[in-house]
Amino acid sequence: MTRKCAVVTFPGSNCDYDLYKAVQLVGGEAEFRWHRDTELGNVDAVLLPGGFSYGDYLRAGAIARFSPIMDAVTAFAERGGPVLGICNGFQILCEADLLPGALLRNRTVRFHSHDVYIRAENTDTLFTADLAAGEVLRVPIAHADGQYHADPETLAALEGQGRVAFRYSDRNGEITDAANPNGSVKNIAGILNARGNVLGMMPHPERAVEPVLGSTDGLGIFTSLLRSLAPAGSA
């Protein structure tokens, strides 16, 4: 039984190793893929890490989405394979049209690095099944371009179809403007594609997986993902 996750390294990725270790920590098998690879090989999930692919030049994710590996990632997603993009990974997924909308410069026009609280809005997904409904997670953010934006129709679809995975909240789960670190529309911190197999989120669950790091709230996302990969019965 393989529960193998491919972690894609783009030039400028810098959370690839963190993601690799997080997968191992919850008992998964992790393998790196290089952005120039054209095939993913036999893997059960694909993870796009945070960082500054191509230095975030032009627009975050705009150049990386053309990396050779992205055709394979797109095909994998279209076959229903689970794809998780975190931070820069989320930005790449939006640029690659695997997720709708775009991530704009934070409303403060500054980089923001601190813990935030996010509320799980849909716990009936590959990535959130192990979370309690409305569970509030404490996880770090570290980005300058995290302001989620989408046109009204797209927003309506996201909301209507339960495709908002996480929202920035206060620690009691209240959705307030003060809890919104970057000005994202409707406090959106993470979204799913229509089929529910692609998740993009700005916060960094892989940085909150051990007590020594100050929070283990990120674990649930990885355990959910791995459980969803396990053959029925075996988890």
Next chain:
Amino acid sequence: MTDRSAEHSIHYEPGATAGTAATTVEPPAPGPRPGDPAVTPELVAAHGLSPDEYERILGILEREPTFTELGVFSAMWSEHCGYKNSKRLLKLLPTDAPWVIQGPGENAGVIEIDDTFALAFKIESHNHPSAVEPYQGAATGVGGILRDIFTMGARPVAVLDSLRFGDLDSGRVRYLLNGVVRGIGDYGNCVGIPNIGGEISFDRGYEGNPIVNAMCLGLMKKEDLIRGTASGTGNTLMAVGARTGRDGIHGATFASEELSEDSDEASRPQVQVGDPFTEKLLLEASLELIKSGHIVGIQDMGAAGLTSSASEMAGRGGSGVVFDTALVPVREPGMTPYEILLSESQERMLVVAERGHEDEVTGILEKWELEAAVIGHVTDDGRFRILEDGATVADIPALPLTTGCPTYEREGVESEEIRALRTEDLSEVLALSGDLTPELMKLVASPNIASKRWVYEQYDSTVRSSTVARPGGDAGVIRIRETKKGVAATTDCNGRYVYLSPRRGTHAAMAEAARNLVCVGAVPVAITNNLNFGNPLKAHIYYQFREAVLGMAEACEAFETPVTGGNVSFYNETDGVAIYPTPVIGMVGIVENVDRVMGQAFTTPGDQILLLGRNTRELGASELLYVLTGRVAGEPPAVDLLAERSLQNAVLGLIHEDLLHSAHDCSEGGLACALAESAIGSGEDPLGIDVELEDELPPAAVLFGEAQGRVVVSCAPERADSVQGVAERHGVPCQAIGTVGEHGGTFRIRALDSGVEVDLDTLTDSYFGALSDIMDRATGN
């Protein structure tokens, strides 16, 4: 140019040039190069070389230097590279201990962590570039220090930054702060190195000359240590990474001159632009190269670029080098050897590859989308020989070039003016009593004491998922994966103390650094330092420098924290006015068990609060004095190095025995501000306190004096006796001073007939709001 160098590098064969032939036959001395200016006394002076230094050059060459050679000498013999005015004193610093693997002289110092791991660390200044262009100046400062670390074979795991600016009411200062912080952030964030701490303070003493020092820590397996040496005759010199442009030509000498009104104008062409994306690729490629075994040496092309990297590698290797500037990949056509040798374009490395392994090296760089070009090779003739298309343009004995720079010991005399400041009468401030809450609120809202969140939240502090203690505490801590161990680091220096009393002030900087480390549970093991001073040719500046170095040496002995490297930045003056002497101490410590790392915030209502160390009647050089009267005067706090050492051991013992819930040292703003910081914590759950101080001393001094050697700890009430016991065993005074109150309660301290009392929300808001309120009004990009 590209194709040309590519073509060359294919056909290049060691020996095809004058290179190895020269090892037997003396090559012809370089003649004047068409288009280069003639070497005149004026030109020599313009290169910052004194007549007797020039005499020495004639002696070394036994002829007149060419224009190119003049440029090479002026860069290598600049203050920045040659340490003319500091070398002799720096020799006095203790540099060894059983755990020191690499002391001063390399790109970075290296210490042993355990049988497997070693820690490389170093601090570097970019004051002058940041004064001219804050964003790029600070960004390239971070880039440079990262390269110093990964060229040792270590992976950078943490950055700290030590900053000084003028008062924030100046728009120019806010512009500088904003640019510097964005520059440090954008560069480190992009490369993916967490920032775990630093310091920042504001005082008119830094008005014209901000200080921007960046420190980097790198982890490595011991066996991966590599040094910046050019060894093995016939081995190949390769230029890797970014192309060479006309950036920062003579930055090294520029960094050794005073800024003047027209500096902005004058130094424009010298601005270097950083590319953190290329740096990240270069970092990965370099570590892969080092592990690959295809190279014998690697060095950053930093200050004085190719000149210093090549000649220093030859100097260290006791060998020689020959290379052809026409083979160096350039960004602009028509660059002269002079420009190529002195360019300070960023993100470049000089690599010495095993002869015959050039293709493997190139392959690794191509994987990371970087260029590598063969430019020459290592010789055994001890000469630094530069060709242009095969014609010799410079031929200099390497050793005299790197080590022959004349060094000076000057006479130092304390300035009368400063001596007078020290004896000024502070009684009116000492006499303050009654309700001192307004004074507390002034201090908490002073940018020097208020939270630095506005700064460090622009820095990624959690990337690499290894940060145990982020900015905001006494010291930052990084865990070492696959072990229980961690490394801690802090930077400290109070320039006012050093200004008023250089030796004592430097003791205080060392003492605070060590206190910050022990407060998180780390054993201090070594330091790097960045000596930021004015013009050393002035007697009172040289006095400050000498006293500071002597003070550092004494404290290093007392704390058993040897110096493994550092950096000297002189000429921090504008129109003749020098900054406060600022010897920034970057101290590192080892944490045995990261699960035991201690925080500074009170954690539990009902806990007992104890003070380790003794209060005094000192208020000299205090933030209180500056905030209330705008004065920088009086005797800075006295430092008892032996008492500090006992205090350090006591705190470590308490944390080791798991007796504490919090530990926080007293620094600027004194005991009251330390208590405030512990009460406020992260700001999420501030806890009230009720403290009673019985010292028969002026309340203002007890509350706000900056007496050294003090740490505030908290523990469960039933542990208080054990805490007292441990303190006693170490001979450290320890008094129970109060208790931790409720969430959202009141912050109350009584000192004899005086005291402070304020509700936590008010306290917390002004502590976190002060700096951001000022900066969000800031103009400038």
Next chain:
Amino acid sequence: MSSYRLEIRVTPRPGLLDPEGAAIQHALGSLGFHAVTDVRVGKAIYVDASAVSEGAALELGEAMCRRLLANPVTEDFEVSLHQPTGAEAS
């Protein structure tokens, strides 16, 4: 084939909020430029390229914008041949 310098301006969609523009407007205000009523910030990208004609060069520029330089979700673009106008900085 002759060579052209294309000037490509990529700007945030009208109505889309522009944090950078807002920050600059705020800063200009506090510097005393009160006559300013709105600021929008985009990119000016100068592309040197060889093409058979001006028209071909412009088309090339538009193709680049559609493919890479502009984000269709948030940005508009304008392509023109570069001829410095107005006041040059000294």
Next chain:
Amino acid sequence: MSSYRLEIRVTPRPGLLDPEGAAIQHALGSLGFHAVTDVRVGKAIYVDASAVSEGAALELGEAMCRRLLANPVTEDFEVSLHQPTGAEAS
């Protein structure tokens, strides 16, 4: 007083490294735009302001550049009155 839209272009000084331009040029190349020989990236800033005349508006723009919009150490600027040229994005 009438109101004007100023178009301000801020570009990196010639000779200074432009990493963003380099990255974009590299990307365009790998997308098949081989005709591209150089790319430089700057800012296009649109400022709406009221002024007594075109000349006054342009002067205002230059003053803004000197005070805030352009970094005198690393950037040049051009100010012009905005009239959309070339091809508009649909």
